[in-house]
Amino acid sequence: MLTFAIVVFFTIGLNTLVWTVAGLSRIAVEATRALRVRRRRHSGRIFPADALDHRPSRSDVAVVIAAHNEETVIEETLRAAGRLIPPYQIFVVSDGSSDRTVELARAAGANVYDLNPNRGKAGAIVAALEYFDLAGRFDVVMLLDADTRLADDYFETGLALFDSPDVVAVAGRATTLLDGPKQGLEARILTSYRERVYIAMQFLHKFGQAARYADAVAIVPGFASMYRSRILAHIDIAAEGLTIEDYNMTFEVHAKKLGRIAFHPFASIAHTQDPDTLRDYIKQVRRWNLGFWQTLLRHKPRLNRFWAALALFVSELAISSIVMVALVPLLVVSTLGWGLEAAGLVTTGALVDVATVAPPLALLLGVVLPDYALTLIAAVVAKRPGYLVLGLAYPPLRILDAWLCLRAFVQARSGTSTGVWQSPTRRATSSVVS
Numbered sequence: 001m002l003t004f005a006i007v008v009f010f011t012i013g014l015n016t017l018v019w020t021v022a023g024l025s026r027i028a029v030e031a032t033r034a035l036r037v038r039r040r041r042h043s044g045r046i047f048p049a050d051a052l053d054h055r056p057s058r059s060d061v062a063v064v065i066a067a068h069n070e071e072t073v074i075e076e077t078l079r080a081a082g083r084l085i086p087p088y089q090i091f092v093v094s095d096g097s098s099d100r101t102v103e104l105a106r107a108a109g110a111n112v113y114d115l116n117p118n119r120g121k122a123g124a125i126v127a128a129l130e131y132f133d134l135a136g137r138f139d140v141v142m143l144l145d146a147d148t149r150l151a152d153d154y155f156e157t158g159l160a161l162f163d164s165p166d167v168v169a170v171a172g173r174a175t176t177l178l179d180g181p182k183q184g185l186e187a188r189i190l191t192s193y194r195e196r197v198y199i200a201m202q203f204l205h206k207f208g209q210a211a212r213y214a215d216a217v218a219i220v221p222g223f224a225s226m227y228r229s230r231i232l233a234h235i236d237i238a239a240e241g242l243t244i245e246d247y248n249m250t251f252e253v254h255a256k257k258l259g260r261i262a263f264h265p266f267a268s269i270a271h272t273q274d275p276d277t278l279r280d281y282i283k284q285v286r287r288w289n290l291g292f293w294q295t296l297l298r299h300k301p302r303l304n305r306f307w308a309a310l311a312l313f314v315s316e317l318a319i320s321s322i323v324m325v326a327l328v329p330l331l332v333v334s335t336l337g338w339g340l341e342a343a344g345l346v347t348t349g350a351l352v353d354v355a356t357v358a359p360p361l362a363l364l365l366g367v368v369l370p371d372y373a374l375t376l377i378a379a380v381v382a383k384r385p386g387y388l389v390l391g392l393a394y395p396p397l398r399i400l401d402a403w404l405c406l407r408a409f410v411q412a413r414s415g416t417s418t419g420v421w422q423s424p425t426r427r428a429t430s431s432v433v434s
Helices: 002-012 014-043 074-082 101-107 121-131 154-160 185-209 229-234 246-255 278-298 305-342 350-357 360-382 387-414
Strands: 061-067 090-095 111-115 140-144 148-150 167-170 173-176 224-228 260-262 269-272
Touching: 002 014, 002 305, 002 360, 014 185, 014 305, 061 074, 061 101, 061 121, 074 090, 074 101, 074 148, 090 101, 090 121, 101 111, 111 121, 140 229, 154 224, 154 269, 167 229, 167 246, 173 185, 185 278, 185 360, 185 387, 224 229, 246 278, 278 387, 305 350, 305 360, 305 387, 360 387
Parallel strands: 061 090, 061 140, 090 111, 167 260, 173 269
Antiparallel strands: 140 224, 148 269, 167 224
């Protein structure tokens, strides 16, 4: 039972428990506040200036898309964004593209900057901000990936989160853009697993981290998020040596005390295209992990809530990753010892000791049961019962994630990145989102 409990603990994680409780507390606090507001309005009492005074409108938003050889997806992304905001408020910076990205973006009515040579996503964003003077012209700058489609209520719900002047960034909620029944089994497993990761991290972690009293959000993802433009000059967007920019931008908001980050799982939703082959999945996860560790090593720890929460997360991430990776050889050794003992071939020795201390069934169930509980939550939230079948294939992917995380840490300590990018494999899709 002790072995089972230990494995369950590291499979679920203390962070999940802490931030889930924080999220439930936030729900209670927000429900109480909403009830008080309704009562005051019903009574006709006068109360201070409404939060709407602080909220920007759609006309205050500039959408920036950094694109490198995105002809496969850029048209649909611009079409989806153009249904919500005028094309003249959309700014595409083509970062050294050699395909039809520039031509298609101009045909869609967007403002286009054909940038050469390739500077990487962060460098392209900085170039667009300067070239179009976006911070001087707009109150809010939204960063949008070329393969991402905004939900119809993205701005309605997202801008509402700027309900206080101290909110300087709104983290978008990621959800997977599915291609429907034409996907093969490999693609369905990978994209549904990624959707489960999104749901677990955003509902069980980030929602609690974004509570007013916590303010511990570790990433404002660059796929579809918004910043008040007045803080962008204080952020080193294209920091040298980093693979990705969004972790560093978020860390700098906290480090420089620029303001609070808002997030809600039912607001600012955007659908993004996730890898549907194992090769592309590994490349993307490696890049994300490398960017996280590079950013962590770049910043000096501070005595505040954000760094306390981050220290807890990093400690647990490292330990749980080691446990998950070690689980495979441990399970093999334990099963071998159990099998030899059951067959009466051996009764003592190291193999039997391992099987006694860490029974194979306890190891297996300690991972599978809590992992499947996360799958059940994802199936309910996403309203996709098919995840309950696909979820049987998720535990090996968690072990792969753990290995990639540890490997990226070693790589982050041994070198830096230029930031120059190559587009991941894109796929045309006719999926409709709402």
